[in-house]
Amino acid sequence: MADGRVAVVGGGVIGLSVAWWLAEAGHEVVLVDPAPASGASWVAGGMLAPVTESWPGEDDVLALGRASLAQWPAFAARLAGVGGDPRLRHDGTLAVAVDSADAGALDVLAAYLREHGQDAARLTGRELRALEPGLGPGVRSGLSVPGDLAVDTRDLLRALIAAAEKAGVRFVTAKAVAVRTGAVELEGSTVDCSVAVIAAGAWSAALHPALARLVRPVKGEILRLRARPSALAPPTRTIRALVESRPVYLVPREGGELVLGATQHDVGFDTEVTAGGVRDLLADATRVLPGIAEYALTETAAGLRAGSLDNLPLIGPVAPGVVAATAHHRNGLLLAPVTAAAVLSLLRGEPLPAHVRAADPARFHRHSPTSQEVPR
Numbered sequence: 001m002a003d004g005r006v007a008v009v010g011g012g013v014i015g016l017s018v019a020w021w022l023a024e025a026g027h028e029v030v031l032v033d034p035a036p037a038s039g040a041s042w043v044a045g046g047m048l049a050p051v052t053e054s055w056p057g058e059d060d061v062l063a064l065g066r067a068s069l070a071q072w073p074a075f076a077a078r079l080a081g082v083g084g085d086p087r088l089r090h091d092g093t094l095a096v097a098v099d100s101a102d103a104g105a106l107d108v109l110a111a112y113l114r115e116h117g118q119d120a121a122r123l124t125g126r127e128l129r130a131l132e133p134g135l136g137p138g139v140r141s142g143l144s145v146p147g148d149l150a151v152d153t154r155d156l157l158r159a160l161i162a163a164a165e166k167a168g169v170r171f172v173t174a175k176a177v178a179v180r181t182g183a184v185e186l187e188g189s190t191v192d193c194s195v196a197v198i199a200a201g202a203w204s205a206a207l208h209p210a211l212a213r214l215v216r217p218v219k220g221e222i223l224r225l226r227a228r229p230s231a232l233a234p235p236t237r238t239i240r241a242l243v244e245s246r247p248v249y250l251v252p253r254e255g256g257e258l259v260l261g262a263t264q265h266d267v268g269f270d271t272e273v274t275a276g277g278v279r280d281l282l283a284d285a286t287r288v289l290p291g292i293a294e295y296a297l298t299e300t301a302a303g304l305r306a307g308s309l310d311n312l313p314l315i316g317p318v319a320p321g322v323v324a325a326t327a328h329h330r331n332g333l334l335l336a337p338v339t340a341a342a343v344l345s346l347l348r349g350e351p352l353p354a355h356v357r358a359a360d361p362a363r364f365h366r367h368s369p370t371s372q373e374v375p376r
């Protein structure tokens with residue numbers, strides 16, 4: 001097969017973004033995935049929120065997320081010009097608390113953000129309801145984070161597929177079973193390549209020995225609701241809430257739709273939606289936005305996020321000619337621009353910025369070199 005081919009394994013938001021950018025840069029790209037634009041990317045909430053996702057002790061995660069967030073407006077505009085509008089929203093986030101323990105957790109988050117130069121205005125329950133009248137009386141305090149963004153996940157994926165196809169990416173709808181230097185092994189055939197990029201999310205660990213035990217599936221359940229004519233309109237901003245220490249997020253969409261999520265379970269590759277998960281999400285969400293009890297429930301789904309050992313993704317070489325771009329956990333959508341740019345820089349032999357070098361998979365292999373040559 002042709003010399004210099006890049007095989008990207010995985011057709012979620014990371015794999016599609018990487019494939020699109022590499023193809024636009026002039027690489028011959030093959031994307032391998034049995035069902036592109038499905039899985040965790042399809043059911044994700046669409047929050048681009050490194051600030052409200054951050055927590056003390058995860059400075060590298062915050063730095064990487066903030067760097068990628070800064071790239072998102074240009075990334076979305078570039079995508080809109082060639083693939084379609086991903087409907088980037090600039091309305092910001094309200095992080096809200098229901099009880100005193102939840103308010104204390106927001107105090108910790110606010111202090112951490114101040115240490116990193118990030119403004120997050122404290123608001124009382126009354127001030128929050130002035131911004132979002134649908135918030136319930138039990139919401140007692142919160143933070144306003146105006147810099148957070150959100151995107152319509154499904155419009156984003158459709159746009160990425162169109163952009164990748166226009167750039168010349170060839171799609172191979174087959175399952176990869178292993179990746180090695182010089183080839184991606186499929187069920188019954190092989191794709192030869194100079195460089196393979198593993199972007200298969202929760203399934204990445206099984207594709208190469210260097211990723212074994214470094215990537216795990218983390219199940220998340222989501223609900224999609226639609227405001228009926230008699231119901232209150234959804235909020236204009238993303239609402240991230242703590243309800244008796246349980247996280248729940250509510251992300252508005254065009255057309256009166258609302259996405260609910262935040263369940264997180266280490267249960268292997270189980271993608272069934274449970275009655276308990278639906279019950280808990282609805283119970284907590286209605287304490288935050290009581291009016292959604294009158295909404296139509298239009299979809300239930302579960303996806304598998306790709307978790308790492310330290311919540312930081314794996315971006316970098318793992319063997320000669322094999323690059324990891326995986327384990328983005330809850331931040332796959334957010335980190336798509338910075339990951340695509342990093343993989344392109346690796347193939348060009350360019351140095352990576354410090355916030356990307358922190359995600360080098362070699363951090364888990366202390367006796368391995370910190371970088372390996374990637375053939376170009």
